[in-house]
Amino acid sequence: MKKQNSLNLIILMLSTLLMPIRAYGYSEAEQSVLTDVQPAVAIEKSTSSKESGSVNPETGVLQEGLSSIFNLQTNGSDEDYDFIVTSKIMTEGGEVSGYGNNGSILFGHTFSMPTSAAIEDAKSGGNNNKNVIAYPVTAAITNPMTVEFQNNYGIHGDCYVVKVNGGTEGTLTHTVGQNPISGTYNIGQDEAGEYKAVVTFSAVSK
């Protein structure tokens, strides 16, 4: 009986000794964590943009050209995004594209809004475009990025298309010239007041 008790005691002791070993026993697992870095983009208007100016009412010449400067940062590619610059102008019938057919950007009277017909006339360089004034426009962007004007660029319509060409940072400068496009400023047609165009630089994911 004693022998049996001793044996039990030994087993108990061994079990006690072994338990911690089991509790802290070595085990190993491997887990691969994959992070999928999605393309991202940030576009910001620079405070150095010059967005307002006054014209000589006799000639329509701006005292100084206007410029919209945008800073672009992206890790995306041209396959990820459409990088586009659009211009909008308000008409009696709503908002329309404000780029003309002749390298121009249109400004519309904010109070006496122009008609769609006046917009179309100014876009084609006509002289029957009450309350619309067109000025030459250019766009440039820092290397290696490029920018080019495109008519009817898919769903975006008339716009400047930026290609990042692998670049991650760029500065786009959208410049409005001082002299109105011939036929689009006429003191008899264009009322005194404020004229507006809205320029937007967008990255639209594909």
Place this chain on the structure above:
Amino acid sequence: MKKKKLTKLLPAALALVLMSTAAYAAPSDEATSTLQITVPEFINITKDGSSTETTSATFDDNYSTITLSPSLNAIFNVINNQPDREIYLSATAPTSGGSTTALYGDDADNMKIVFTNSTRQPADTSVTNITSGSGTAYKENPDAIAFAISPTITPDTESGAAEPQKEFAGNKATYTIKNGKYKMQYTIGTTAEANTFSTHDTDGTYQATMTLTTTGP
């Protein structure tokens, strides 16, 4: 059975997770620049070079009728870029007191103008006798002669101009014009208004000055 259901749900759940991840991971971004141009108010009123500002007078044997030839014409060109702008037509004639208002009439289409002798300038009362009562007696308006005015206002509709609103009050014609270009012509009659020409009107040069301006009364 439960295990089978879970297996079926897993692809759908994964798809949902992936879709929401994609939406947040590839956002569109944009910045906007609002460009604004101010076109200040502008108006330019000029006398047209084709105006006829001098003429000669002839008389009948009784010195009771005066006839001008050629007829006088005051022509103004107006260029304006403000809708609903008021401009005013007035006239003065020299008097011994300096000058006085010389325009009168019933309305903007039936105006008259008084010319006064610039060398023997009459008193203001000589002119007001005509402008206030259309010439009550020859002796009351010496050295002052009145003529009718025929206005012809031509809006250049191509420029956006339209027929102006007009009224006559306070010895001035007031025109409310739209933005655009206008030719405003005032032809002076060739014979005098009743009771304003007689032997009380001595020889000399008679003068009146018409002014079209934005400056109101």
